[in-house]
Amino acid sequence: MVTLAIDMMGGDDAPGIVLEAVEKALNDFPDLHIILFGDEKQCNIKHSRLEFRHCTEEIEMTDEPVRAIKRKKDSSMVRAAQAVKDGEASGCVSAGNTGALMSAGLFIVGRIKGVARPALVVTLPTVSGKGFTFLDVGANADAKPEHLLQYAQLGNIYAEKIRGIGAPKVALLNIGTEPKKGNSLTKEAYQLMSEDTSFHFSGNVEAKTLMDDAADVVVTDGFTGNMVLKNLEGTAKSIGKMFKSTLLSSVKNKLAALILKKDLNEVMKKMDYAEYGGSVLLGLDGNVVKAHGGSNARAFYSAIRQAKIAGEEHIVEIMRETVGEHNG
Structure with a gap:
């Protein structure tokens, strides 16, 4: 119980x-x-x-x-x-x-x-519907390299035990995929994460590939994570509004909407935060x-x-x- x-x-x-x-x-x-x-x-x-x-x-x-x-x-x-x-x-x-x-x-x-510092973690949607674990999304605006390493350890356990993913791919959010990319925080965090054997570190990942199943767990500082989260939420809502506006713009489009209703609902369901629960303070x-x-x-x-x-x-x-x- x-x-x-x-x-x-x-x-x-x-x-x-x-x-x-x-x-x-x-x-x-x-x-x-x-x-x-x-x-x-x-x-x-x-x-x-x-x-x-x-x-x-x-x-x-x-x-x-x-x-x-x-x-x-x-x-x-x-x-x-x-x-x-x-x-x-x-x-x-x-x-x-x-x-x-x-x-x-x-x-x-x-x-x-x-x-050292708990992290706020969310599960965000991907194109495939699998989703990915993302942290920190706002518990701590500032972070040190060792904090990001700990987020990776926490996120790895969360992905394994809560989401049921075997050997999750853990990545570091950065401006490029090369190991030497980024600022001092991401460069030092990359080094620490690559040396840790408690999880499978898959390297850097760029924001543009987050929804393409680039990794199972993505780690960043709370300031960056919160901005990415709000951007994704805003984008999803905007796409929904554009869909609605376009499909209601003419009789022809309304008929098309009726035919595609089930498929469109499936797309919006993949983007819906309600399917993934809440944020967890790990x-x-x-x-x-x-x-x-x-x-x-x-x-x-x-x-x-x-x-x-x-x-x-x-x-x-x-x-x-x-x-x-x-x-x-």
Whole structure:
């Protein structure tokens, strides 16, 4: 049985989408137990494997992250993180304030000993539909070469255990594929990663090939990663708008759209973040999953499933034994 702590109040459309996702997850996974934190007046589901804990406070999207975590002790997010810290749950899931959840992860759940800086990891779509693991996408704006090496170690374990990829190809994001390309950070990181035998380092990869299955895991600093992530999200939305505009521009195109509807839906599904769950703060002494703030019920359900798999695969224990010891 895997126990997860869920923040019912976080996200643009909470608690509605959270409750819908929780109910579906409980019905789909007989080995899942959920501790739900939030306003009991707004909870309309009951289940034998659902435990509800009333909270009197809520962290808003506009709250200053660290201050909110310190002052709103009875908020659904803080108490969900505390449940992980106390060992009641293997992980927590929230679609709330990203900075606040990262702060809760760092200050409440805590880092694995030997991990210098946790990294925020996401799974992004590729043309084939396989997807790739990408980190860091914003936990740390600045990084040192040894931090990127650790991200590679963390990402490798994540790709193996959560995504089920054998011997993942781990690459370093750079402005060229040659070993000597890049700035001092990427050059030194390349050297460290090429010397590490704990994962399969496939060299540098350029941003233009990210969606062509160039690697299973791509590593970069948080500043660069966040910009790439937002660019890909923006591009996907723009392509969707262009498709819609073109297909509705004439009767002929509308007829074509009807014929191609199924195929177009498949294309958009490959680009949909909801299929991949949430972002995970790797390197913490517990599983912390950040669902997209604008998540619908399907996306939040995927984030719950992601946290459940992490608990089943004992990913924190593996990282504690490998990455933690390796860098301790």
